[in-house]
Amino acid sequence: MNSLDPRVIRLPKIEQEDIISPKIPLDQFGTFEVFVEPKEGKPFQHEGIVHAPNLEMAYILAKEAFTRRFTCTSLYVVDTREVYVSPMTEGENNAYELIPDAKESLNEKTTFEIYHLIKRGKQHVHQGHVAASNPTEAMAIAKTIYNKGKTVFNIWAIQSDKIRFTTQEEKDLWVTLPEKKFRDASDYKGGSKLKAFLEKEK
Amino acid sequence: MYGGGNTFEGIKTDSIQQEDPKRLAEFESRIDRGEKIEPSDWMPALYRKQLIRMIEQHAHSEIIGALPEGTWITRAPGFKRKMALMAKVQDEVGHAQLLYSAAETLGKSREKMIDDLISGKSKYSNVFNYPTYTWADCCFISWLVDAGAIVNQLANAKGSYGPYCRALDRICAEESFHLKYGHHCVIHLASGTQIQKDMFQEALNRWWPPMMHFFGPSDKISIHTDVLMRWKVKMGTNDDMRNQFLDMYVPKIWELGFTIPDPKLGKNPETGRWEYTEPDWEEFKRVINGDGPCNKERLEVRRIAEERGRWVREALKSPQAVYVVPLA
């Protein structure tokens, strides 16, 4: 191919120059939800998704996609299928109103993380955790603990042991983040050079 | 990166008549109140279709837009510029990831979108079908094409679809670095040697027509998009966006001692609007339909990347990881 791009010239030859063949249908990777802790002590909040072949790769890709800049002290990921979602409400309607009250169950309990959406259009934010034997029960218990004050438009519950958390040792992944000034607008102050230029041109 | 205009050709509004009038009224009043629409909310089919189309094109523009600049990473002048350009190109590809995810919440899979890009079915911003001959072309993109993209993106961030707005908030925060970096590069060329000044002037001459095309055809000839404006899918007309860009950046270009290759360009003091030679919309159409200087190369690069990466994806494939639609 004739190109100005040195990388393109190195690409393998294309047999039929004029035909762009469709991509061969492939697998789609799985979908994983990404949560970021913006500051030490601040709650984790939902930031988006990555597609990955497994939880560990999802963690690595999430680090690249969501924590290149801004402050970040921790990150975790979970398979989208592990997120239990309440109905979405609006106006004055609280999503907890649609969750039936908890019936004390005698089954074995595990921990569930609970997330709230308190402003439509914003992100889900981590609220705390509860012990329950299933996600429905987890939301019902959350209703008795976390349903205070603000209207909640949507609730998520995730079983804690399904989450790929950041370990204590991994926390240094973000230690050098503030040093990466070259990613920051503040490192490109053209002001003085521009002023000198304008002075000279006068 | 993202240009307007190429998104809404030939929309048919008949499907609105088939929608449940009560739900449609609720939907519209939610938008009027300034509330966001979320993936689990009811929405008209036309809203879904046009949003997928717009967000998908925006995502494609980010990855294709990374190519003309990416080609200059190895040749960028000096270590600092290489670091900056690498970070910028990485951001652009990251923007594509965020935008694909937002479009996926509406029900089109990422693989289908990539398929449609590679087969030429989906469009991307026309401006990236032009070549970057010199370092100054690359600087033009970093500063002014990104500036144009920011005008669009800031407007769209006030739109009605929650996941798209959230992606754009992240993107706009990163774009401020692109814009500053690009301006920094051009200030250096402007205050450099005569050769550097000429190099940027020549790049500006080459890029001005595609830059004027960037915001899409003039309102006089483009299709009416009232319903999309009402639903806050499209946030301003093409001419409004173009005018906003000219208002913000023409003075900055002039300030650096460069001339813009359009003798008619000037702000009308009475209307407050910019006047200019009508861009060549025939060329715009020709290029968008595939006949531009770099269309073929851009798609080939994507196709080859797809083919070369196949063994990696095959090796990583696992039956445990299942594609599902993102939540928000």
Ligand SMILES: [Fe+2]
């Ligand atoms: Fe971008």
Ligand SMILES: [Fe+2]
């Ligand atoms: Fe860009």
Ligand SMILES: [Fe+2]
């Ligand atoms: Fe950018």
